[in-house]
Amino acid sequence: MSPRRNVPRRREGRPQHSPEASESLILRITGGERRETGPDGEWALRRISGAAALKVYRCPGCHQEIPPGMAHVVAWRPYGNGEDRRHWHSSCWDRRTHRTVRYPRR
């Protein structure tokens, strides 16, 4: 009998790369983008600094406006054409992913 670790898989059909490795690779390729996987699929993310935020956006997390000058997060489908980009408050995006990654104890 060979001692084999039964590593739990996050999700069926994911690429074989470990999340850490693919994330750093993506960062190197794209210069600042990262991937996150939620229940609604995979997202590419970019953090926008306050200096780069020049327009008002509507956050889909709380439906409030993101004023110019506020650092925030842009998320879009990595396999799409980029037209589904959405701007989120950083805190709203974090809350979203926390909700999906950590399951409530019950």
Ligand SMILES: [Zn+2]
């Ligand atoms: Zn928000």
